[in-house]
Each structure stands twice: as C-alpha cells, then as structure tokens.
Amino acid sequence: MMNVRKFTLLASLTIVGLCGPVLAETAETAFITLGTNSGPIPNSKRSEPANLLRAGGQNILIDVGDAAAWQLSKAGVSLREINNVLLSHLHFDHTGGLFAFISQRYQMIEASPVTIYGPPGTKALVDSITTGIAAATRGGNNMRGFLQGGPADNINVTEIADGAQFTIGDVRLTAARNSHYVATLGGDDPQAVSLAFRFDMPARSIVYTGDTGPSEAVEKLAKGVDLLICEIMDPEIALKRVGANRPGVPKQVTEMIGAHFRREHVSPTEAGLMATRAGAKKLVLTHNALPDEAIGDAGKAISQNYKGPFVFANDLDSF
Numbered sequence: 041m042m043n044v045r046k047f048t049l050l051a052s053l054t055i056v057g058l059c060g061p062v063l064a065e066t067a068e069t070a071f072i073t074l075g076t077n078s079g080p081i082p083n084s085k086r087s088e089p090a091n092l093l094r095a096g097g098q099n100i101l102i103d104v105g106d107a108a109a110w111q112l113s114k115a116g117v118s119l120r121e122i123n124n125v126l127l128s129h130l131h132f133d134h135t136g137g138l139f140a141f142i143s144q145r146y147q148m149i150e151a152s153p154v155t156i157y158g159p160p161g162t163k164a165l166v167d168s169i170t171t172g173i174a175a176a177t178r179g180g181n182n183m184r185g186f187l188q189g190g191p192a193d194n195i196n197v198t199e200i201a202d203g204a205q206f207t208i209g210d211v212r213l214t215a216a217r218n219s220h221y222v223a224t225l226g227g228d229d230p231q232a233v234s235l236a237f238r239f240d241m242p243a244r245s246i247v248y249t250g251d252t253g254p255s256e257a258v259e260k261l262a263k264g265v266d267l268l269i270c271e272i273m274d275p276e277i278a279l280k281r282v283g284a285n286r287p288g289v290p291k292q293v294t295e296m297i298g299a300h301f302r303r304e305h306v307s308p309t310e311a312g313l314m315a316t317r318a319g320a321k322k323l324v325l326t327h328n329a330l331p332d333e334a335i336g337d338a339g340k341a342i343s344q345n346y347k348g349p350f351v352f353a354n355d356l357d358s359f
Contacts, residue, residue: 068094068095068096068097068241068243069094069095069096069241069243069244070092070093070094070095070358070359071091071092071093071094071246071267071269071324071358071359072091072092072093072094072115072356072357072358072359073091073269073324073326073353073354073355073356073357073359074087074090074091074092074108074111074112074115074355074356075087075088075089075090075091075105075106075107075108075111075355076089076326076327076328076353076354076355076357077089077105077133077327077328078133078271078273078327078328078329079105079131079132079133079134079136079327080131080132080133080136082106085355086328086354086355087105087106087107087108087110087111087355088105088106088107088108088133088134088136088137089103089105089133089134089326089327090102090103090104090105090107090108090111090137091103091248091269091326092112092115092117093211093239093246094117095209095210095211095239095241095244096209096210096211096241096242097209098123098124098208098209098210098211099117099121099122099123099124100122100124100125100126100208100211100239101122101124101125101126101141102125102126102128102237102248103126103127103128103134103135103250104125104127104134104135104136104137104138104141105133105134105135105136105137106133106136106137106140107137107140108137108140108141109137109140109141109144111355111356114356115356115358119141119144119145119148119150120145120148120150120152122141122154123152123153123154123155124154124155124157124208125141125154125155125156125157126157126158126213126237127156127157127158127159127162128158128159128234128235128236128237128248128250128251129158129159129220129221129233129234129235129250129251130158130159130161130162130165131251134250134251135165138156138165138166138169139169139172139173142166142169142170142173142191142195143173143176143191145194146173146177146190146191150194151194152194153194153195153196154194154195154196155196155197155198156195156196156197156198157197157198157199157200157206158197158199158200158235159199159200159201159233159234159235160199160201160230160231160233161199161231162197162199163197163199166192166195166197167192169191170190170191170192170195173191174190174191177191200215200235201215201217201233202215202216202217202233202235202257203215203216210241210242211239211240211241212239212240212241213237213238213239213240214237214238214240214261215235215236215237215238216235216236216237216238216257216258216260216261217233217234217235217236217257218234218235218236218249218250218251218252218253218255218257218258219234219252219253219254219255219257219258219303219304220234220250220251220252220253220304220305221233221234221304222253222303222304223253223296223299223300223302223303223304224300224304225296234250234251234252235250236248236249236250236252236255236257236258236261236262237250238261238262238265244266244267245264245265245266245267246265246266246267246268246269247261247262247265247267247268247269247318247320248269249262249268249269249270249271249306249314250271251271251304251305251327252271252304252305252306253302253303253304253305253306253310254303254306254310254313254314255314258314258318259314259317259318260318261318262314262315262318262320263318263319264318264319264320264321265318265319265320265321266320266321266322267320267321267322267323267324267359268314268315268318268320268322268323268324269324269326269353270306270311270314270315270323270324270325270326271305271306271325271326271327272305272306272307272308272311272325272326272327272328272329272330272338272352273301273305273306273307273327273329273330274307274308274329274330274334274338275298275301275302275305275307277329277330277331277334278301278329305329307341308337308338308339308341308342309341309342309344309345311323311325311342311346312341312342312343312344312345312346313345313346315342315345315346315348315350316345316346316347320348321348322348322349322350323342323346323348323349323350323351324350324351324353324359325338325342325350325351325352325353326353328352328353330352335352338352339352
C-alpha cells in the first residue's frame with residue numbers, strides 16, 4: 041500500500057518541513073515520490089530521482105533513477121502496470137534505473153507496450169540499453185532466449201522538445217525547457233535539453249520541475265498550479281562538501297561545479313520565489329541535496345518568500 045500523508049496548514053511545522061503533503065490522495069490522482077535523493081552519490085536514506093503519477097487509471101513513471109523498479113514494488117505497483125515513462129533529462133541519476141526497468145520487463149516476458157518520452161538523445165540511450173541487455177543474455181543460460189522477441193520489443197520511444205503537448209489518457213502534458221544546462225559547457229547545444237512537465241487533469245494540476253535552475257519558463261509553466269514539485273539544493277553547502285571530499289580538485293573545475301550548483305539547481309530562497317511567482321497553491325521539495333541539519337534553515341528561507349504550505353518529501357510519500 042502507498043504511504044499517504046496529508047498536508048496541514050500548521051505554519052510552524054511547515055517551516056521546518058515536518059508536515060505531511062498538502063494534497064490528499066483521491067482514488068484517481070496521486071503523485072508518489074519514489075526517490076528523493078539529489079544523485080548521483082548513493083544515499084542510505086534516499087533513492088535516486090524517480091516519481092509516479094497515478095491518474096485516471098494511468099501509471100506514469102517520471103524519471104527512472106537507480107532502484108526505481110524496487111521503489112515501484114514498495115509502492116505496490118508492478119512493472120506491467122507502467123505503460124508510459126517520462127525522462128526530464130538524460131543525466132545518469134535520472135536514467136540509471138532504465139536498464140533494470142527494461143531488462144526486468146524482458147525477463148518477465150512482459151508483452152504490454154511501454155512508451156518512453158524524453159529529450160533528444162532518448163532513443164540512442166534506449167537503443168544502447170537494449171543492445172547491452174542482448175549482449176548480457178547470450179549463451180545457453182538464457183532461458184528467455186527460447187521465446188520469440190528481444191529486449192527492444194514493445195518499447196516505443198518519442199523524443200520531445202520545448203513546448204511539446206500530448207495526452208496520456210485523461211492527462212494533458214506540456215513540456216518546457218528549463219535552465220539546467222545554462223552553465224554547462226556545451227549546454228547551449230540543441231541536443232542538451234532538460235525539461236519540466238505540467239500535468240493537467242480534470243480535478244488537479246501538477247508541475248514537476250525536473251532538474252532546473254531559476255527559470256522564467258518553469259514559472260510560466262506552473263502558473264496557478266495546484267501542486268509544484270520542485271528540486272532543492274543549497275549551492276554553498278554542496279560546494280563545501282565537494283571540497284571536503286575531493287580536496288585535490290583543480291580550481292577551474294571547482295568553479296565550474298560552483299556555477300552548476302548556483303545556476304542549474306534551485307536554492308531554498310529560489311524555490312520560495314519560484315512558487316510565489318507561479319502562484320502555486322502548494323509546494324513539495326524533492327531531489328534533496330540538503331543534510332538533515334540544514335532542513336530547518338532551508339524551510340525558513342522558503343517561508344520568507346512563499347506563504348503557502350510546503351513540505352520536504354521523503355521516499356514513497358504520496359501527495
């Protein structure tokens with residue numbers, strides 16, 4: 041069973057991130073944070089980024105970080121119930137679980153189709169994964185080889201770009217290019233695309249920022265949204281951690297990492313400002329790079345700029 045928690049309007053709890061989600065689950069709609077780590081470094085408390093939207097009988101997997109298949113199992117959802125996958129971008133912490141997702145479907149002899157939506161490069165990524173699965177299953181110990189079909193069967197890939205609009209069942213999706221690559225060398229390449237997604241349903245609207253920095257495009261996408269799912273990072277804390285763990289990193293590389301943290305991720309202050317500018321009714325923080333002891337200060341920074349209810353998500357929370 042899914043762990044369903046409800047938001048309260050207790051401001052004192054909200055500030056320190058102890059309240060539950062604002063949006064109670066209905067029979068038709070739930071957003072489950074399967075993995076809330078910032079990646080790519082393994083975390084004993086959080087799995088890599090992955091989420092599940094359940095709406096109108098549809099199950100949509102949003103990003104597929106390492107262990108996503110196992111997190112789905114903990115949420116009570118089997119792989120055969122997933123027919124649509126969205127990738128916000130192709131960084132490894134958001135795609136590392138794709139090999140397991142596809143290979144397990146292959147081993148389970150799963151015949152139902154799955155469509156994988158993602159930015160440019162998604163088809164090449166999926167093709168490489170299915171080629172790797174085929175290479176790993178050669179030989180006499182491959183019982184699956186006695187049946188027809190290969191690992192790429194029943195997998196469809198649709199590459200999407202900024203402004204793409206399409207529907208999955210009763211869910212209308214809109215994609216917007218965010219600012220996750222603006223400071224990265226080569227980030228202006230047309231193939232370097234990181235997307236945020238808006239999900240409009242009959243009774244709910246949700247925006248998932250994916251990995252992004254401050255972004256007017258994301259704020260526009262999230263105008264009036266019921267629930268904003270936003271990443272969060274304290275750039276200075278993260279940079280100090282890099283310095284402590286990698287003391288020999290050249291200054292030029294450290295400066296590049298610092299620019300990435302500050303311009304391509306969302307600080308607590310920016311998260312509050314983004315939610316306010318968008319007019320979001322509720323805010324959920326995920327892709328969490330904050331140490332536990334920094335949550336309180338981050339909550340205060342958010343509350344100084346956003347007066348609505350918010351919460352720091354944990355793995356398997358349901359909103």
